[in-house]
Amino acid sequence: MRHIGAFSTQPVFNVASIRQIEKALFSFEGNSFTVMERAAQALFKHIVTKWPDAQHFVILAGAGNNGGDGLLLAVLLKQAGLQVLVLDCAHSPRSGDALRAFEAAQRAKVNVELFSIEQVCSAAVVVDGVLGIGARLPLREDLQCVVHWINQTKHKGAAVVAIDLPTGVDADTGYAQQCVEADLTISMVQLKIGNLLGRGGIAAGQLINDSLGSQSIMAEMSLAGGQLHWLDVRQFVKQKPCPRYLDSHKGSYGHVAVVGGDHGYGGAALMASEAASKTGAGTVALLTRWEHVTASLVRNPNVMAFDAQQEQVLSLGIRNHCVLVLGPGLGRARWGQQLFTQMMALSLPTVLDADGLFWLSQDSEVELPIGSVITPHLGEAARLLGWQIEQVNRSPIKAALLLARRYRCVVVLKGVTTLVVNERGDVYMAGKSEPVLSKGGSGDVLSGMLGATLAYYKDTLEAALMAVSWHNYAAGEMAVHKGVHCGQPYDVLDYLD
Numbered sequence: 001m002r003h004i005g006a007f008s009t010q011p012v013f014n015v016a017s018i019r020q021i022e023k024a025l026f027s028f029e030g031n032s033f034t035v036m037e038r039a040a041q042a043l044f045k046h047i048v049t050k051w052p053d054a055q056h057f058v059i060l061a062g063a064g065n066n067g068g069d070g071l072l073l074a075v076l077l078k079q080a081g082l083q084v085l086v087l088d089c090a091h092s093p094r095s096g097d098a099l100r101a102f103e104a105a106q107r108a109k110v111n112v113e114l115f116s117i118e119q120v121c122s123a124a125v126v127v128d129g130v131l132g133i134g135a136r137l138p139l140r141e142d143l144q145c146v147v148h149w150i151n152q153t154k155h156k157g158a159a160v161v162a163i164d165l166p167t168g169v170d171a172d173t174g175y176a177q178q179c180v181e182a183d184l185t186i187s188m189v190q191l192k193i194g195n196l197l198g199r200g201g202i203a204a205g206q207l208i209n210d211s212l213g214s215q216s217i218m219a220e221m222s223l224a225g226g227q228l229h230w231l232d233v234r235q236f237v238k239q240k241p242c243p244r245y246l247d248s249h250k251g252s253y254g255h256v257a258v259v260g261g262d263h264g265y266g267g268a269a270l271m272a273s274e275a276a277s278k279t280g281a282g283t284v285a286l287l288t289r290w291e292h293v294t295a296s297l298v299r300n301p302n303v304m305a306f307d308a309q310q311e312q313v314l315s316l317g318i319r320n321h322c323v324l325v326l327g328p329g330l331g332r333a334r335w336g337q338q339l340f341t342q343m344m345a346l347s348l349p350t351v352l353d354a355d356g357l358f359w360l361s362q363d364s365e366v367e368l369p370i371g372s373v374i375t376p377h378l379g380e381a382a383r384l385l386g387w388q389i390e391q392v393n394r395s396p397i398k399a400a401l402l403l404a405r406r407y408r409c410v411v412v413l414k415g416v417t418t419l420v421v422n423e424r425g426d427v428y429m430a431g432k433s434e435p436v437l438s439k440g441g442s443g444d445v446l447s448g449m450l451g452a453t454l455a456y457y458k459d460t461l462e463a464a465l466m467a468v469s470w471h472n473y474a475a476g477e478m479a480v481h482k483g484v485h486c487g488q489p490y491d492v493l494d495y496l497d
């Protein structure tokens with residue numbers, strides 16, 4: 001556990017660290033098979049708790065220890081008087097604990113058949129014990145058939161449980177081309193990156209981690225990849241994004257200046273400024289094209305709207321100790337470029353988003369002001385790094401870390417699960433899939449929210465985590481009330497209270 005402000009987060013590990021923890025756990029317990037037995041008990045407990053009426057189970061078991069867990073689970077289900085069939089997917093001989101588990105299943109007279117794509121399945125629950133953290137991708141062709149069969153079975157109505165992680169997901173990155181789509185994933189020992197990020201985060205379904213007793217031995221271990229954290233958005237939002245106190249005034253909550261909105265893109269700047277205000281900034285100014293000033297005043301009279309080209313705007317709209325949100329709708333023409341240069345020269349903590357990131361990528365000399373945050377999506381991160389988008393998709397943590405070090409700032413790498421990373425190398429993963437956010441404008445709202453939290457919190461990382469969590473959580477609430485199609489990016493702001 002790590003504490004950020006009043007909140008705790010869960011540690012997440014790469015495969016190398018999980019192997020280290022497992023090794024320590026095996027030596028603490030005296031042998032590894034005991035741990036596999038405990039894994040099977042944990043699986044049994046979680047599955048019968050979730051599906052108390054299920055009578056019929058099918059378990060797909062691979063050659064490794066993930067299959068071993070599945071085989072021992074089959075023994076427990078049989079002993080409980082339930083119907084269970086193991087479909088054997090091992091195309092190499094079993095050894096070690098996996099072999100012992102297979103022998104235990106045979107002794108218990110568990111029904112084991114060789115997997116065939118023609119197999120008809122009427123089970124209520126199908127368990128994926130094909131591959132765990134030992135998987136090397138791409139999947140061999142026969143295992144691709146197994147994955148396809150499991151997903152087809154799910155479409156016919158069975159519930160799917162993945163042991164440790166869905167087969168087909170890369171445990172170190174969450175990347176997958178074809179993978180099992182689980183309803184429930186029971187992660188063993190500790191959370192892995194692949195349980196949370198990218199395709200892996202979606203394919204996991206509901207995620208439970210069972211530490212199998214590893215918690216107590218981890219305190220003394222120094223682990224590679226120990227800087228990774230999972231943040232439960234629901235826990236973070238117990239505190240309002242910018243909590244208000246009784247003896248406060250507008251100056252207590254800081255000033256945010258949103259800069260952007262070239263011709264055609266006024267909406268982006270309007271949404272960002274509205275977001276800053278509704279998130280709780282004390283005062284908000286919008287510096288935009290004069291054509292957008294009236295629209296802003298009509299929609300949000302609380303936001304001071306200025307023509308960015310007027311000389312005196314700098315003294316009116318931008319104040320000492322204020323935070324800038326630079327980029328929403330800034331555009332890639334001369335107007336945007338000039339504003340970018342002018343604003344960077346002020347050395348104020350800045351949220352750099354959208355076209356602000358474009359201008360950043362065009363100028364290798366720029367140094368970001370202290371306390372700044374950049375908010376790229378995968379494409380913007382790829383442009384800043386000179387990578388292909390697919391490269392960022394496959395290695396998002398590496399990409400975010402490189403950006404945080406290069407620009408000496410906090411990086412919010414946006415996606416279904418968003419990464420928040422600082423220069424020191426702390427990595428936070430936050431958010432669950434909210435397809436209602438997959439609409440132009442969602443990023444603009446987030447950048448405005450970030451402006452407000454950055455003005456409020458002393459700690460830049462905490463500010464970023466607060467905005468990202470609230471954005472994701474409020475989107476979920478908004479989707480319930482307005483629907484995933486009708487809900488608009490700015491509607492998120494009605495669910496912050």
Ligand SMILES: NC(=O)C1=CN([C@@H]2O[C@H](COP(=O)(O)OP(=O)(O)OC[C@H]3O[C@@H](n4cnc5c(N)ncnc54)[C@H](O)[C@@H]3O)[C@@H](O)[C@H]2O)[C@@H](O)CC1
Nearest residue numbers: 032036039064065066131132133134135136139140164188
């Ligand atoms: N006592 C134990 O050993 C414990 C094991 N655990 C389980 O063990 C798993 C790790 O076990 P393993 O290290 O045996 O790894 P896996 O069970 O993930 O699989 C390794 C096997 O799959 C094969 N394989 C890998 N990639 C493949 C591909 N693309 N196509 C075809 N075959 C492929 C390998 O050659 C090897 O035979 C964890 O995920 C977890 O489920 C945990 O439950 C903790 C306790």
Ligand SMILES: Nc1ncnc2c1ncn2[C@@H]1O[C@H](COP(=O)(O)OP(=O)(O)O)[C@@H](O)[C@H]1O
Nearest residue numbers: 414415416433434435437438440441442443444
């Ligand atoms: N399916 C999704 N699940 C969760 N969050 C999402 C999803 N789709 C988009 N988002 C979030 O919405 C925002 C989109 O930002 P961005 O791509 O910059 O949009 P825009 O530039 O159009 O405003 C990000 O915060 C991203 O994390």
Ligand SMILES: [K+]
Nearest residue numbers: 128131163165
């Ligand atoms: K699995």
